[in-house]
Amino acid sequence: MRYLRLLWTFFRVGVMGELAYRANFFAQLFESLLELGTAIAGLAVVFSYTSTLGGWTPDQVLALVGVFFLVGGAIRLMIQPSLEQLIESVRDGTLDFTLVKPEDAQLLSSIQRVEIWKLTDVGLGIGVLAFALVRLGARVGAPQAAGFAAALIAGGVIVYSFWMILATSAFWLVRVENILMVFQSMYEAGRWPVSIYPGWLRFALTFIVPVAFAVTLPAQALAGRLTWQVLAGSWVFAAALFTAARLFWRAGLRRYGGASA
Amino acid sequence: MDDAAAIRVRDLRKTYVVSEREAGAAAALRSLVRRRTSEIAAVDGISFSLSPGEVVGFLGPNGAGKTTTLKMLSGLLHPSAGDLSVLGHAPYRREKAFLRQITLVMGQRNQLVWDIPAADSFELNRAIYRIPRLEFRRTLEELTSLLELGPLLGKPVRNLSLGERMKCEIAAALLHRPRVVFLDEPTIGLDVTMQRRIRAFLTEYNLRFGATVLLTSHYMADVEALCRRVLVIHHGRLLFDGELAALVQRFTAHKTIVVRLQDCTADLSAYGEVVSCEEGLATLRVAKDLTARVTERLLADLPVVDLTVEDPPIEEVIERVFAQGTA
């Protein structure tokens, strides 16, 4: 549909711009491999002392790490750079240019920048995920795969809406970039299955910073530990949060344009 | 009112609520309890209308309300009161059909993406405005030749000079052949040659494509070069709406006489107000009705090498208009 075509154009232009800088690709590859190596080394140390972590087997946690990199890469590919630019544009007034275009401003603001080399994170994540799936073997069938896809989509919508809400607060607050950094730190906690955390932390990592939806839930689906009730719940939450983000955005635009409340 | 008007504004107002606070800790505490607010009228009831194809200049000092008016016309700001219609639409509704026919250029602010060549930014606009390929290529060719963009399009925007960037900005804004073009201080920060080039382009563009152009500036030269009609704004009010020549006529009580003499030894104060005298070039300010007489006397009394009678610089005229407006 139209939106997808627009998305593709922005993506294509972003890619073309960066293709010339191959050094950046290698730098990103180096960084991503180091991060992945760290995560796997950590797993190795932990699993040298136990055979399960809160009920998760090593291969299941490996799949989790794969999802972590995949989702993290997807966020840092387009959502994060675009919304960071949105926050700046609210401050320096270049948002005006976006608002004067005949296309939905929220859409334009969400796709305006692409950090193309973050695709290595996505690629590595898929690689690790595939490797873990092979080891999990027969235990992953069609229903698990479908659950995984569904959970991933819901998780993606939730994370995007969450970021959108944070970025929209720039219409009211001045220094929002710092809040984005807090998300980064909390996202790191998603490298481990959220179910091992004590209740209050689990709550924070589910509803305050929705890491659980983005990473743990899809991994749970693959491990066959996701009930359809929870999956349905995540879809409901996704729809609600997306609507909330949209309404909040409209309120932000009204404030920006000086409309009386 | 004129039904064929491209832009119609009636009694437009924009007020901001500002909280006042004096400096100091005591005042800060007080403001927690009781917020004292005041209203500032950025635009205080202006009315005008533009016919299609007109090129009009909005003139005024900083803070006069010109940018605010422009933002209301382009749908970026909601008016506090008044009627506003551009191409038959209410701008603040930001309907897609409306946005497709207008464009905005802001001096010193870029819509072009920084790291990629301008041509790629043009691609993005093509997709956003849904411009058919053939039409896009034709428009781009025309703009490239009019603005001499050839070698610039392939370079990343961050490698272009300020003037080159502005040319690309303007091109990007015109790719979809808008019927109304809003320009907010487009030549600010540019060197004189580039300013002239852009003015020439805008004139040419208006002639070729018949777009209505509304331009704000505090550079008199912009307005002089481009606009026959001028709207002067100060403190949110319209002080003058009409032809530039008429503006000069109405608000000048003086003329300037520039005399070239051998040197500056002679005392010229008897002839009029001596503005300056440097190496024999004297500038005098003389009341309009006395101009002819003073000229006669100067020519008779002094060894004049050259003499010209000029209208005062328009800056002076404008200052006068503002001064009268505040009175």
Added chain:
Amino acid sequence: MDGAKGGVSGLPGLYAQQFKTSLAMMLQYRASLVIWLISHVLDPLVYLVVWTTVSRSSGGSVGGYGAAEFAAYFIVLMLVNHVTYTWIMFEFEYRVRHGSLSFALLRPVHPIHSDLADNISSKIITFPLILAAAAILAMIFRPVFHVEAWAAAAFLPALLLAFGVRFLMEWTLALAAFWTTRVGAINQVYFIAALFLSGQMAPLSLLPAPLRLAATILPFRWTTSFPVELLLGRVGWTDTLTGLCVQAGWIVLCLLLLRLVWRAGVSVYSAVGA
């Protein structure tokens, strides 16, 4: 341009002045301090939960650490890490790139002093907060301590020496910015090494032997893990004395290295121009 040891007599007054300005500045940069604070609480918390989970599924304890001991370890680690951390490796690259280093070079005092003052003054503000966080975590996770009086006495010097080692080491590493713009890669390698080798990911005794050896030979154990082990009563008193000497030795080594690298770096910087 003098080394760190130049003009010793004027230093106390300088530091007093520097503290006042740094304190004021840190109060301005509250937001970035909060971010550091959050990650300083969250990171050890995550590993605390991970390891207590592991110990629970392994019959109650792992390598001499039960759930309560892990809690003690990571809470103390949290405090020690916060006291010893620096952010100079990120900031230095910024300075070199934006030329603000030139201003620092014009002053008659080595820039390390103002960085030290900044570091300490920020911690004056944030330490109470992290102490509060530690107290809350202690209430939740019920740590168990086996502290002896002499170990507690030796803790403070060990902590200060650890700060010295870490500050000097990271300051010297930050100077890599003089030679390359890709300090991001260097920083990443360093922080990953620190994650494993300074005991942030797990107590060093739980790591495989080669890593443990690397941690002891390199300064990493001495920047963070050693004071923690000491306070938890896991170091005998002879080893404690040896450890303190090793820390002191590393400080001397780092000072020498810093002088050399600084001089080399400044000549490169001035040759190229800001």
